[in-house]
Amino acid sequence: MIFGIKEIFRMWGNTRMIVLTAISAAVYASVLIPFKAIPIIPGVTEVRPANALPIICSFMFGPAGAWGAAFGNLIGDFFGTLGPGTLFGFVGNFLYGYIPYKAWKCLSGEEPVSFWGIKSWAKFILTVSLASGSCGLFIGWGLDLLGFVPFSALANIITLNNLLVSLILSPFLLFLLYPRVKKWGLLYTDILTEDELSNGRFSRSGLVVTILAVAGGLVLGNLISTGLMSSGAGLGGGSGVGLGVLPIIIILLIGASLL
Numbered sequence: 565m566i567f568g569i570k571e572i573f574r575m576w577g578n579t580r581m582i583v584l585t586a587i588s589a590a591v592y593a594s595v596l597i598p599f600k601a602i603p604i605i606p607g608v609t610e611v612r613p614a615n616a617l618p619i620i621c622s623f624m625f626g627p628a629g630a631w632g633a634a635f636g637n638l639i640g641d642f643f644g645t646l647g648p649g650t651l652f653g654f655v656g657n658f659l660y661g662y663i664p665y666k667a668w669k670c671l672s673g674e675e676p677v678s679f680w681g682i683k684s685w686a687k688f689i690l691t692v693s694l695a696s697g698s699c700g701l702f703i704g705w706g707l708d709l710l711g712f713v714p715f716s717a718l719a720n721i722i723t724l725n726n727l728l729v730s731l732i733l734s735p736f737l738l739f740l741l742y743p744r745v746k747k748w749g750l751l752y753t754d755i756l757t758e759d760e761l762s763n764g765r766f767s768r769s770g771l772v773v774t775i776l777a778v779a780g781g782l783v784l785g786n787l788i789s790t791g792l793m794s795s796g797a798g799l800g801g802g803s804g805v806g807l808g809v810l811p812i813i814i815i816l817l818i819g820a821s822l823l
Contacts (some may be wrong), residue, residue: 569821571752572627572662574760579627583754588621588632588661589639596640615726616733618657619692622664623677623738624745626752626761633661634674652706657818660699660726663774665752666823667691670767674753677742679735692734696726697778698816705785705813709806716789719782770822777816 574583595614617636621629637657641650668677671687678684704719745751753761787793788808 569763571756572630575627575631575752575756578755580750581625584621584625584628584752584755585631585635585690585751586633588625588629589634589636592617592621592633592636594637596636596757597643610665612725613733615660615729616737618661619664619695619730619734620737620741622661623668624742624751626756627662627664629665630658630662632660648701648710649712650705652710652713654705654724655658656699656703659702659821660695663695663698663820663823664691665733666767666820667694667771667774670771670823676746677738679739689731692730694775696723696730696780697782698774698820699723699726701778701781701809701816702813703787705781705805705809708785714789715785715805715809719757719785723782735786751800766822770813770819773819773822775819777812777819781809781812781816784812 575585592614595617596612618629618633621632623629625632634654634657637653638650641647641653645653668687671691674816677688679688700719700721702724703722704713704715707713707718708715746754749755784793785805785808788805792806
């Protein structure tokens with residue numbers, strides 16, 4: 565199979581995966597909501613220690629963690645940040661919960677997530693950086709496209725917020741939770757069959773494409789947003805980012821679907 569996304573649809577036929585999606589969403593939302601009172605950009609984003617949770621749920625629950633991140637963020641938006649940008653937040657958080665388990669599998673095969681050795685840490689940091697950047701890129705692009713917040717502000721805040729919280733909290737929480745979840749037989753690899761799971765035929769190519777799209781999109785978006793580069797449509801920030809970064813957003817989604 566060329567694309568590696570079939571499990572994000574097939575999981576809805578598995579009761580345990582649906583339950584894990586609901587749990588992931590509920591826990592994510594319950595930690596997001598109290599911090600709505602500490603905004604970074606009022607009405608848009610806030611201090612988010614909960615951002616470690618989609619990473620953890622992704623490694624443990626796979627596609628259920630991805631959907632849980634998307635729905636959890638949607639629930640959180642009902643408590644102060646609901647609006648036209650919510651759709652972009654839904655997709656951005658889905659990517660944030662989807663990329664970690666897919667990228668890790670591409671890098672490590674069936675090896676469980678671990679923190680023993682420099683190589684494992686390097687793969688973990690790359691995986692979290694890629695997930696954080698994809699979320700920041702997509703949401704920053706979307707809200708700039710709507711004319712709400714400049715890309716150079718929002719995309720960078722989301723990326724750094726996600727990255728720092730996840731690198732600090734996720735390893736500790738995974739160290740505590742992962743062995744227990746594995747013992748209980750609740751890892752996504754224990755629930756879904758091999759036929760329901762797949763790495764795309766071009767998963768390694770997808771990883772490279774995703775890395776290039778995230779890095780290139782963040783750089784290009786910042787250059788256009790700050791007026792240091794034209795979008796090619798003769799526009800410099802605002803809708804210039806929407807038009808200029810759109811091809812990279814499409815490439816990002818293609819790359820992620822190939823993982």
